[in-house]
Amino acid sequence: MCTGKCAKCIGTSLYPLAGCCIVANILLLFPNFEVEYVQDTAKLTPEILYLGGIFGGGILILFPAIHIHATGNRGCCANRCGMFLSVLFAALGVLGSAYCVITSSLGLANGPLCDVGTGNWTRPFSSDSTKLNLNFSISEENYLFHSEMWDMCKEPKDVVLFNVVLFALLIGFGVIELVLCLFQMVNGLFGCICGTCVKRRAGPV
Numbered sequence: 001m002c003t004g005k006c007a008k009c010i011g012t013s014l015y016p017l018a019g020c021c022i023v024a025n026i027l028l029l030f031p032n033f034e035v036e037y038v039q040d041t042a043k044l045t046p047e048i049l050y051l052g053g054i055f056g057g058g059i060l061i062l063f064p065a066i067h068i069h070a071t072g073n074r075g076c077c078a079n080r081c082g083m084f085l086s087v088l089f090a091a092l093g094v095l096g097s098a099y100c101v102i103t104s105s106l107g108l109a110n111g112p113l114c115d116v117g118t119g120n121w122t123r124p125f126s127s128d129s130t131k132l133n134l135n136f137s138i139s140e141e142n143y144l145f146h147s148e149m150w151d152m153c154k155e156p157k158d159v160v161l162f163n164v165v166l167f168a169l170l171i172g173f174g175v176i177e178l179v180l181c182l183f184q185m186v187n188g189l190f191g192c193i194c195g196t197c198v199k200r201r202a203g204p205v
Contacts, residue, residue: 003187003191004071004191006187007068007184008068008071009072010180010183010184011068011070014061014068014069015065018057018059018061018177020173021056021058021061021100021173021174024166024169025048025054025057025058025166026053028044028053028107028167029044029048031044031156031159031163032158032159032162045107045123047106047107050103052099052100052102052104053173053174056095056096056098056103057173057177059096060092060097061093063092064089064092064093064181068090071188080192080193083188083190086184086187087188087192090182091185093177096177097174097178097181098178100170101170101174104170104171105167105171107163107167110123111126111160111163112159112160112162114153114154115153115155116152116154124152125143125152125160143160144164
């Protein structure tokens with residue numbers, strides 16, 4: 001197995017995933033693509049404001065991606081020391097992607113913040129609409145399985161579908177990033193012990 005080529009492939013794959021997480025989280029700040037709600041953060045759920053996609057799945061993935069990608073190229077990083085450092089960077093990526101998955105899962109489970117027609121903004125699909133619900137359990141009675149309940153939110157329009165799609169994408173992207181970073185930790189350990197194919201091809205150091 002060529003650990004250098006594998007690292008380059010992983011690093012290259014992380015770039016678009018990080019970009020997609022950042023874009024998805026930015027879109028969540030603008031329910032139904034309207035600007036007015038981001039101007040009043042009290043109308044946005046805490047999970048959106050945690051910026052799990054921007055910081056966790058985005059920035060904390062870009063830094064590992066840059067170094068992991070560098071370990072697959074000929075140069076100063078394509079050595080045992082570079083592969084060892086890639087393990088540490090991959091661990092940072094694991095933390096970032098896990099943060100993205102956790103915050104997005106909470107956002108999906110608790111539902112959006114919206115006006116149900118009374119003028120008061122609540123979270124009608126959360127078991128406790130007055131505070132953040134940390135319960136991950138999703139039963140068959142959950143709003144996710146009953147799209148006919150989504151019309152309960154009158155403002156922003158279609159906010160439930162908007163949140164469900166974007167949070168689901170963030171979870172998917174975050175899980176893929178998590179798997180890739182975990183794989184790179186194993187790959188980096190092999191590269192640290194056995195060296196990289198890139199190093200052998202480049203000649204003795």
